[in-house]
Amino acid sequence: MSSPSINTVPRPVNVLILAAGLGTRMKSDIAKVLHKLDGRPLIAHVARTAAALQPQKIHVIIGHQAEEVQAAVETEVGKESAGFVQQIEQRGTGDAVLAANDVLAKSNSTILILSGDVPLVRAETLKNLLAAHQSENAACTILTMRMENPTGYGRIVRDDQNAFCKIVEQKDATEEERQIREINSGIYCFDSNNLFDALAEVRPANNQGEYYLTDVAGILKNRNERVSLFAHADVREVSGVNTRAELAEFENLIRRRNVRRLMLDGGVTFIDPSHAYISSEAQIGRDCVIHPGVHIEGASIIGESCEIHQGSRLCNSRLGNRVIVKDHSLIFDSEIADDCSVGPFAHLRMGARMAEHAVVGNFVEVKKSTIGRGTKSMHLTYLGDATIGAKTNIGAGTVTCNYDGKHKHPTIIEDNVRIGSDTMLIAPVTVGKGSVTAAGSVVTEDVPPNTLVAGVPAKVKTKLND
Numbered sequence: 001m002s003s004p005s006i007n008t009v010p011r012p013v014n015v016l017i018l019a020a021g022l023g024t025r026m027k028s029d030i031a032k033v034l035h036k037l038d039g040r041p042l043i044a045h046v047a048r049t050a051a052a053l054q055p056q057k058i059h060v061i062i063g064h065q066a067e068e069v070q071a072a073v074e075t076e077v078g079k080e081s082a083g084f085v086q087q088i089e090q091r092g093t094g095d096a097v098l099a100a101n102d103v104l105a106k107s108n109s110t111i112l113i114l115s116g117d118v119p120l121v122r123a124e125t126l127k128n129l130l131a132a133h134q135s136e137n138a139a140c141t142i143l144t145m146r147m148e149n150p151t152g153y154g155r156i157v158r159d160d161q162n163a164f165c166k167i168v169e170q171k172d173a174t175e176e177e178r179q180i181r182e183i184n185s186g187i188y189c190f191d192s193n194n195l196f197d198a199l200a201e202v203r204p205a206n207n208q209g210e211y212y213l214t215d216v217a218g219i220l221k222n223r224n225e226r227v228s229l230f231a232h233a234d235v236r237e238v239s240g241v242n243t244r245a246e247l248a249e250f251e252n253l254i255r256r257r258n259v260r261r262l263m264l265d266g267g268v269t270f271i272d273p274s275h276a277y278i279s280s281e282a283q284i285g286r287d288c289v290i291h292p293g294v295h296i297e298g299a300s301i302i303g304e305s306c307e308i309h310q311g312s313r314l315c316n317s318r319l320g321n322r323v324i325v326k327d328h329s330l331i332f333d334s335e336i337a338d339d340c341s342v343g344p345f346a347h348l349r350m351g352a353r354m355a356e357h358a359v360v361g362n363f364v365e366v367k368k369s370t371i372g373r374g375t376k377s378m379h380l381t382y383l384g385d386a387t388i389g390a391k392t393n394i395g396a397g398t399v400t401c402n403y404d405g406k407h408k409h410p411t412i413i414e415d416n417v418r419i420g421s422d423t424m425l426i427a428p429v430t431v432g433k434g435s436v437t438a439a440g441s442v443v444t445e446d447v448p449p450n451t452l453v454a455g456v457p458a459k460v461k462t463k464l465n466d
């Protein structure tokens, strides 16, 4: 057994995430760790948790769709915190760890191994595991759990003294071993010095012809090194996603948890809690009412007393207080101030902004445009690259013709303007404050303030009073 350390300064921690596998049981062309849970790839969940531990570095073993997996990790934790190692051929979890030999064998650190497909594990649990590993001065500490149905997992085999003996994989287990309910979560701490040394001994002598990381624990045990078991009670937290059915279960669990938290702690009403799809990162204010089939994705922030009606989808958007979103509206990357109304069937995207008391009605699309305070665009309209002032009315069927086939051009509509129904605004163009366009106008030139224009192309008809 390794001698107890003389000083008590804990070794630095390196996290190693295994994420090279395809995940055959997903029956997918997409690597398993890229499948999304709660709107983010599985690997992003694990990477975020790893980062919370503030390790020396996060190392990720990549293989299938390596570039995409690397990008997903870097997006989550930044380029500096993570390093990547290619596992050329996926020959098992032992082989995956061995790929990191050159970067970690001499690190003299504690190596915390995580699976890219175990997304719900909490940083606190991992901290406790690390603390147990370090205080026991173990060569290896395995996070284990007891499962009602352990099918598919590696079983923890104990010896006569009830001490750890070895891990047996499902596919290699005897009938008797399969009865064991204590399983390997695939999360471990290793002393780097022991780990790579023992890995060299692992052989693919099993029913899958793979190099099993799990064999390292048995090898260390045979060398009389200390192998500790760290039992964890929350099974779901340390379960892996192996099939799409499991992925859907996890999604469901997260969703129910989010809705419950918002109801109990946040004072949000859900008309039908089982049909609301709220991301963990979304914030929803008190006294909001969320109707069935509503999706609130990404880091959306919704103020107080808003009502979001059936079938609407909000993504990375911000709503003020008392905003009403009527049925089947789509709001992406947009900002809506207090007391606005949107929809039904409206589409806001790419930085659309509505000032207080603005109204966007049915079948109106607003792209990269600003709508001023109290301005209304009630029906059948496209507003793209437009800046619209306050208290203006945009008639039904108005189109900002912003695209000449090559470039996008801006439209400016100032305060107190009345755009007549079916006006075509050929951008770049400005309509001055207090002006009016008659129904069916095609506005090809700037309209001065307080002027009525009409026709095709629109001509000045009258100067209006202020």
Ligand code: UD1
Binding pocket: 018, 019, 020, 021, 022, 023, 033, 061, 087, 089, 090, 091, 092, 093, 094, 095, 096, 115, 116, 117, 152, 153, 154, 155, 167, 169, 183, 184, 185, 186, 211, 212, 213, 214, 239, 240
């Ligand atoms: C593994 C454990 C099993 C444990 C279970 C917990 C082994 C041999 N078995 O089984 O004891 O109960 O996790 O979830 O370790 N990977 C690579 N390269 C490879 C193979 C796998 O990077 O060559 C990655 C996968 O992408 C995945 C992780 O390692 O993220 C686990 O691999 P997986 O095939 O899911 O292992 P299990 O069969 O679940």
Ligand code: CA
Binding pocket: 115, 117, 240, 241, 242
């Ligand atoms: Ca797995």
